[in-house]
Amino acid sequence: MAKLKDLALKPERLTGGHRLCPGCGVPHVARLALRCTDDHLVVGASTGCLEVSTTIYPYSAWKCSFIHNAFENVAATVSGVEAAYRALKKRGAVKENFKFIAFGGDGGTYDIGLQSLSGAMERGHNMVYICYDNEAYQNTGNQRSSSTPMGSNTTTTPVGSESYGRVGKRKDLTAIMAAHHIPYVAQAGAHNWKDLSRKFERALEVEGPAFINVLTPCVPGWKYDGKNTINISRLAAETCFWPSYEIDHGKWKLNFFPKEKKPVEEFLKTQGRFRHLFRPESRHVIDLLQQEVDEYWERLLFLCGKSDKAPQAAK
Amino acid sequence: MPELLALTGNEAVAHAMRQINPDVVAVYPITPQTSMMQKFADFKADGLVDCELVLVESEHSAMSATVGSQAAGARSMTATAACGLALMWEILGIASAYRLPIVMPVVNRDLSGPINIQGDHSDTMGARDCGWIHLFSENAQEAYENTIQAIRIAEHHNVLTPAMVCLDGFIISHGVENVTIYDDAAVQKFIGEYNPAYMLLDAAKPMTLGALDFSDFYFEHKVKQLDGINASPQIILDVGKEFKQTFDGEECYDFFELYQMEDAEYAVVSMGSTAATARMVVDELRDKGIKAGALKLRVYRPFPSAEIAQALSKLKGLIVMDRAIAYGGMGGPVNIDIRCAMYGINTTPMTLNYIYGLGGKPIEPEHILSAFDELLYAVKTGKPKRAIGYLNLKEDYDPATV
Numbered sequence: 001m002a003k004l005k006d007l008a009l010k011p012e013r014l015t016g017g018h019r020l021c022p023g024c025g026v027p028h029v030a031r032l033a034l035r036c037t038d039d040h041l042v043v044g045a046s047t048g049c050l051e052v053s054t055t056i057y058p059y060s061a062w063k064c065s066f067i068h069n070a071f072e073n074v075a076a077t078v079s080g081v082e083a084a085y086r087a088l089k090k091r092g093a094v095k096e097n098f099k100f101i102a103f104g105g106d107g108g109t110y111d112i113g114l115q116s117l118s119g120a121m122e123r124g125h126n127m128v129y130i131c132y133d134n135e136a137y138q139n140t141g142n143q144r145s146s147s148t149p150m151g152s153n154t155t156t157t158p159v160g161s162e163s164y165g166r167v168g169k170r171k172d173l174t175a176i177m178a179a180h181h182i183p184y185v186a187q188a189g190a191h192n193w194k195d196l197s198r199k200f201e202r203a204l205e206v207e208g209p210a211f212i213n214v215l216t217p218c219v220p221g222w223k224y225d226g227k228n229t230i231n232i233s234r235l236a237a238e239t240c241f242w243p244s245y246e247i248d249h250g251k252w253k254l255n256f257f258p259k260e261k262k263p264v265e266e267f268l269k270t271q272g273r274f275r276h277l278f279r280p281e282s283r284h285v286i287d288l289l290q291q292e293v294d295e296y297w298e299r300l301l302f303l304c305g306k307s308d309k310a311p312q313a314a315k
Numbered sequence: 316m317p318e319l320l321a322l323t324g325n326e327a328v329a330h331a332m333r334q335i336n337p338d339v340v341a342v343y344p345i346t347p348q349t350s351m352m353q354k355f356a357d358f359k360a361d362g363l364v365d366c367e368l369v370l371v372e373s374e375h376s377a378m379s380a381t382v383g384s385q386a387a388g389a390r391s392m393t394a395t396a397a398c399g400l401a402l403m404w405e406i407l408g409i410a411s412a413y414r415l416p417i418v419m420p421v422v423n424r425d426l427s428g429p430i431n432i433q434g435d436h437s438d439t440m441g442a443r444d445c446g447w448i449h450l451f452s453e454n455a456q457e458a459y460e461n462t463i464q465a466i467r468i469a470e471h472h473n474v475l476t477p478a479m480v481c482l483d484g485f486i487i488s489h490g491v492e493n494v495t496i497y498d499d500a501a502v503q504k505f506i507g508e509y510n511p512a513y514m515l516l517d518a519a520k521p522m523t524l525g526a527l528d529f530s531d532f533y534f535e536h537k538v539k540q541l542d543g544i545n546a547s548p549q550i551i552l553d554v555g556k557e558f559k560q561t562f563d564g565e566e567c568y569d570f571f572e573l574y575q576m577e578d579a580e581y582a583v584v585s586m587g588s589t590a591a592t593a594r595m596v597v598d599e600l601r602d603k604g605i606k607a608g609a610l611k612l613r614v615y616r617p618f619p620s621a622e623i624a625q626a627l628s629k630l631k632g633l634i635v636m637d638r639a640i641a642y643g644g645m646g647g648p649v650n651i652d653i654r655c656a657m658y659g660i661n662t663t664p665m666t667l668n669y670i671y672g673l674g675g676k677p678i679e680p681e682h683i684l685s686a687f688d689e690l691l692y693a694v695k696t697g698k699p700k701r702a703i704g705y706l707n708l709k710e711d712y713d714p715a716t717v
């Protein structure tokens with residue numbers, strides 16, 4: 001595993017000067033991923049914050065080759081690039097070694113791009129798909145996606161006299177990807193460079209497809225002061241709202257076990273999108289969220305061999 | 316050595332693809348294209364091509380992966396029909412805007428709904444303004460030859476524009492014809508190597524493709540995109556001429572093919588397999604002493620407006636055959652294009668538009684003959700019974716008879 005000093009000395013392949021918000025959780029995750037291989041890279045991104053903010057014509061923040069095709073098809077697009085690589089390598093038209101990374105937001109991954117992702121993973125392309133999950137369609141102004149947590153105040157699930165925000169549970173995309181039985185699947189948070197870089201390195205080194213789901217807090221969408229991005233991501237891990245784990249060749253492994261599992265409230269209260277939940281009439285939603293988190297955590301402990309208690313069927 | 320084989324249109328195009336041997340081919344089934352890619356998969360299974368097959372989960376991904384692989388620097392193809400093309404629609408415009416010379420056979424079929432799997436031109440007509448070149452084929456031989464030529468046309472450094480090779484669903488795709496398959500080595504020599512100037516897999520020259528283009532540049536880039544398709548007419552003619560010389564070919568290598576047009580007073584314009592039926596009708600009319608002629612349109616995009624206007628300008632009467640409806644527009648799409656092309660020339664012939672063959676409804680000589688009857692009457696009286704008609708439509712559904 002690379003040391004922080006070594007990583008810092010790696011060439012910068014996503015340069016500064018892009019227009020992602022100050023404090024955005026996405027760019028340092030992307031920069032770290034690009035440092036986790038010495039091979040050449042082709043990067044793809046789905047339409048969304050990362051893409052629009054890094055390639056405003058006539059500028060590009062990408063030092064490696066980069067392709068944006070559309071919103072829902074970054075997996076298929078990069079799968080095509082990877083197939084081209086195999087073909088050109090075979091006939092000697094490309095000599096160098098390349099790796100392939102597709103970035104997609106939660107909207108472009110959990111929702112509109114799920115089919116494209118599923119297909120690319122099932123076909124076995126040697127590529128890494130990184131979902132940067134900021135829990136809503138942020139580029140278009142914080143609309144709800146299937147990753148948006150219960151109770152979140154978004155622009156399509158606004159809080160009102162008849163609404164406490166997003167109703168229902170988040171989709172468990174990481175488990176869906178695990179069900180593809182690809183070589184490597186992982187979940188991680190933006191706060192932990194060590195955990196992240198180890199996972200990126202592993203994903204880039206395995207033969208075949210790899211998928212990593214990274215929680216990346218969003219300043220205007222989640223409504224907090226930009227200096228708190230890392231703390232909020234850490235709280236997501238400490239409350240088990242966003243556990244860190246991996247499935248390496250079928251083996252589930254928990255990567256972070258909090259000494260003391262904090263109540264989910266600790267995470268919720270840092271962000272304006274959940275502020276309304278602390279009103280007396282909405283407190284039951286916090287309980288529901290806590291229950292969702294607890295059930296998920298229990299299931300995860302079982303799958304990772306940390307508990308003998310078989311998970312209950314979800315209610 | 317060229318070989319004369321009994322092949323369906325789909326098999327003939329699959330042979331063209333075998334000879335082209337692209338680096339990457341994305342595969343997805345849809346009637347009536349399915350048997351084309353099945354045949355190509357056979358070639359791959361038997362080691363006759365060494366390309367990478369990407370067995371995608373949808374046509375949207377087929378076009379997306381093809382964009383990725385072509386941008387990466389690989390000669391890439393896919394094929395589709397109907398709903399599959401409609402599903403690709405968003406990405407068709409991206410492929411052309413990125414100036415990726417993808418060649419895609421499209422087996423023309425109607426669009427749903429209601430669902431129907433037979434042939435008409437509604438699918439590619441829906442993609443008419445996506446910035447692709449559209450070549451129509453009259454038979455399996457032309458579909459085969461158009462596919463080969465399309466590679467040269469699309470990849471020409473002044474063109475760099477994707478191309479669709481259109482062939483009528485079932486009539487061409489599944490009908491068995493005698494097809495001359497030219498010598499593999501000769502076809503490969505004709506096509507040559509693909510050497511893109513820019514590619515994602517150029518380690519020394521990384522590139523960004525698909526940047527966000529605001530209003531300061533978007534319009535400029537869209538107008539710049541026209542350079543490619545505007546340069547294509549000359550290249551289409553050059554490549555056609557070279558093809559004819561190289562292979563001693565006998566098909567249409569021009570924008571359109573004229574039949575009995577030198578002294579024609581009345582003519583019919585059609586695309587695809589119907590052109591053969593139209594020529595039969597012309598022969599029959601000529602036997603009766605009527606000076607009829609036919610124009611078969613091969614290049615639908617870029618539309619050869621000036622040439623068409625010139626070819627049709629001396630006529631008294633004209634029939635435009637459309638295998639699609641432009642809902643809320645003036646009849647069918649070919650009609651609209653032809654009328655636009657003719658507008659402003661000194662002598663515009665009496666022009667009648669006939670929609671036909673939707674959802675695979677047969678088109679027979681008698682139907683085109685009936686259109687000529689109406690045309691002759693309209694020219695004689697100066698008053699057409701109808702400007703837009705429907706051929707072989709049940710009477711109780713036809714606005715003209717209801």
Ligand SMILES: Cc1ncc(C[n+]2csc(CCOP(=O)(O)OP(=O)(O)O)c2C)c(N)n1
Nearest residue numbers: 047048049071105106107108136137138139
């Ligand atoms: C087919 C299509 N539908 C909708 C859009 C509009 N759109 C562009 S980006 C975006 C939101 C992206 O959300 P996400 O994938 O979560 O990425 P983020 O913006 O949060 O980074 C939407 C809805 C589009 N570009 N294309």
Ligand code: SF4
Nearest residue numbers: 020021024049218219
């Ligand atoms: S809106 Fe959110 S995700 Fe988008 S750039 Fe700003 S902080 Fe990042």
Ligand SMILES: [Mg+2]
Nearest residue numbers: 105106136138
């Ligand atoms: Mg998002």
